[in-house]
Amino acid sequence: MDIAAYVILAVLIPLLGALSSTQERRLKRLDRRIKELDRKTDLILRHMGIAEPADGSELGQVRALLSKGKKIEAIAAYRKITGADLREAKEAVDRM
Numbered sequence: 001m002d003i004a005a006y007v008i009l010a011v012l013i014p015l016l017g018a019l020s021s022t023q024e025r026r027l028k029r030l031d032r033r034i035k036e037l038d039r040k041t042d043l044i045l046r047h048m049g050i051a052e053p054a055d056g057s058e059l060g061q062v063r064a065l066l067s068k069g070k071k072i073e074a075i076a077a078y079r080k081i082t083g084a085d086l087r088e089a090k091e092a093v094d095r096m
Contacts, residue, residue, distance in 0.1 A: 038095070058081045059078075059081065061077055061081075062074045062077050062078045062081070062093065062096065063096060065077060066093065066096055071093065074093050074096075075089045075090050075093050076089075078092055078093055
């Protein structure tokens, strides 16, 4: 019985590692695609002269916090202004 358990573990561990690696690659590929789509969307909005959804003066507060090196406060301010979740806010502030 002990040998069977070791054999099963010896088979499952590499299989789970391969699945995890595959999922990680897929997530990285999707992340790259999303970033590219964000970039293209920003270009289109800029070209068409469409302003950002939030008031510019409010986003100015976020930029001011960033210029002072207060990234966490900037993310919190962005969330408060836009209603974005933490991940969206962090990505938006990182793009700034």
